[in-house]
Amino acid sequence: MRVSTLFARTLRNDPAEAEVAAHRLLLRAAFIRKTAAGIYTTMPLGLRTTAKIERVVREEMDAAGSQELRMPIVLPAEPWRATGRYDAYGDLMFRLQDRHGREFVLGPTQEEVVAELAQHELPSYRDLPSNVYQVEWKYRDEFRPRYGLLRGREFLMKDAYSLDRDEVGMRESYQAMYDAYVKVFDRLGLDYVIVEGDPGQIGGGVNHEFMALADVGEDLFVRCENGDYLADTEAATPRPPDAAPDEEPPPLTEVDTPGAVTIELMSEQMGLPAEATMKCILFDVEGRSVAVLVPGDREVNEEKLARLHFPARVRPFEDDDFTERGFAKGFVGPQGLGSNVTIFADPAIRGRAHWATGANRPDVHVTGATFDRDFRVDRWQDLVQFREGDRCPVDGGRLEIARSIVVGHIYQLGTYYSAPLQATFQDEDGSQKPFVMGSYGIGITRIMSAAVEQNHDDAGIRWPKLLAPFEVAIIMANADASAVTDHAERIYRELTDRGIEVVLDDREERAGVKFADADLVGYPVQVVVGARGIEAGTVDLKVRSTGHRSQAPLAEAAETAVDLLTTAP
């Protein structure tokens, strides 16, 4: 490819809309152009890079026994109603109607389609297990698209779906995909971690997120300073504090605390630190009342609580609930609560012998509330929201928050989709059973952004050679000297003949412009052919990722470039 004909112009200024490095550099280097908020044209350079990501993904998917197909993007709305996702996704789905008023959605993912396909193609248990995948645009009308391709409304994703006869088979399929994902992300050279994730709205149980580390990542996760624990912030279960030493607790004593409806006001009026107070937070679980006890300085992790009760729905008490069920809002304590209230307590409640908490009467609190003597606990359960500095459940080390970009997510779905869609096969005993499914996503366009976040400097992108749109750039430093042109063209041919992906910067630009653009676009190896070098009988070479510069005899330019490329990251 000759740069003079490349459909790309680099930008000298940073576009005002771009905040993070990946977005800024992909725009400046002409890998992408914005069409609308969160919707981008993939330019020739960007297409080459995404194609390389896709190639790695396809090779590993094929090797793992998944078969590629392609499903429509425009999907009838009906199956989405059947699985409940039409409403669950809400405004996150792009919706449209055809001329007859029939409703369609633009696919955000395609479990529904696969389930229906399987119904027809895999009628017998003898057809199982099976696994299909596609690489396709996905659509989500994000509340807030941002950071270019990191959170787009249209994005390229590889999605795979496994279909199994039973749970055991599903777990085997899941493990095969897990292993394939490790190979993919290892080959792509990403710095990543694997974290057991939150089930989210896609439904179901076990799932893992493959997270590329990046300071701009939107997804937070928790890790131990000693590297032996990783978890989603919502799923993190910090080690509870040590149990309080046995001591004779003071008697339960009421204290007037007019208007002290918050922990802050309460601890102020009572002259106690927030850690010595106990929150008793009330939730409604489909008509039943649930109380959750956590130390006053901690928050309840509602996600965890919701997961414990799934599929029942959990919501915090509203004002009406307090009045209707006879609770004093702001002054609730666990003492004397009847069996109509289920009391959950975080293990941290064991970390103190007695607590200050609500007296269940307006404007009154108590001190000395002691477990077993003054209140009961129906179930001990980790329910505090993780906080930086909590201790690691494995080795007690300090837990800290790191940022990442989710580039892969795999799920054990079970029959979450197949059952409501009545996607079934006939099992050996003659009965119809729903497929036991798994689904597996990899964000192709997101990986391109994540790779830039992890591989850039002030001058531009430093592509790993596997992801670079071209492997070698030949820069003609004095384009009007015919000796330069002859040698550059010769090296260009030699590299092309060796199967190297190479660009020849033959533009009528000054050398500095070409150097700057080569650094910006991020070609792994640069070969500089100029009058100065030709006089000495040499070319200059530079490895973008390391900045390493060297020289080679004119005749050995191509060979040296190949050597450098081979050893480059």
Add this chain to the structure above:
RNA sequence: CGGGGCGUAGCGCAGCCUGGCAGCGCACGUGCUUUGGGAGCACGAGGUCGCGGGUUCGAAUCCCGCCGCCCCGACCA
């Protein structure tokens, strides 16, 4: 969806407060000089000042409405 900000040439911005010829840098075209890390000089092309309405002799500028985009939050395979 709540809060904040911005829409002026391809990109980055000034002008708006205090109404009076639409500007600057880069990029683009032509010519000359230059030529190994984003050249210099000269000439030139390029604008419904986001859209609609209003006020005014006169609106990029003031007022009202709408749209788009960015940031923070909520939310999120």
